[in-house]
Amino acid sequence: MSTSREAPGELSFSQAMEALESVLRRIEGDEVDIDLLGRELGRAAELLETCRKKIRRAEVEVQQIVEAIEEDAADSGEAASAEPREASGFEASAGHPDDDIPF
Numbered sequence: 001m002s003t004s005r006e007a008p009g010e011l012s013f014s015q016a017m018e019a020l021e022s023v024l025r026r027i028e029g030d031e032v033d034i035d036l037l038g039r040e041l042g043r044a045a046e047l048l049e050t051c052r053k054k055i056r057r058a059e060v061e062v063q064q065i066v067e068a069i070e071e072d073a074a075d076s077g078e079a080a081s082a083e084p085r086e087a088s089g090f091e092a093s094a095g096h097p098d099d100d101i102p103f
């Protein structure tokens with residue numbers, strides 16, 4: 001499945017992963033002639049870089065979405081953190097420091 005951000009002819013992440021796995025199976029299964037090994041390893045390196053770029057691009061997009069959601073929440077007066085504060089069950093006493101000693 002191709003997204004609108006991919007260049008024409010660019011492999012999707014899934015396609016690149018499938019091609020990389022295919023190259024690795026051929027190399028591990030001794031299916032590659034030694035004369036073609038260098039070419040196969042070069043192709044594997046290209047596919048790996050394609051996958052890494054796509055992962056980095058997705059990380060940036062997710063971070064931008066999270067930041068936009070946090071900004072919207074802050075603009076609407078909601079707390080930016082989705083984590084509720086938990087009570088610790090311990091409250092400091094206003095008395096003498098030795099009041100907390102059990103003996």
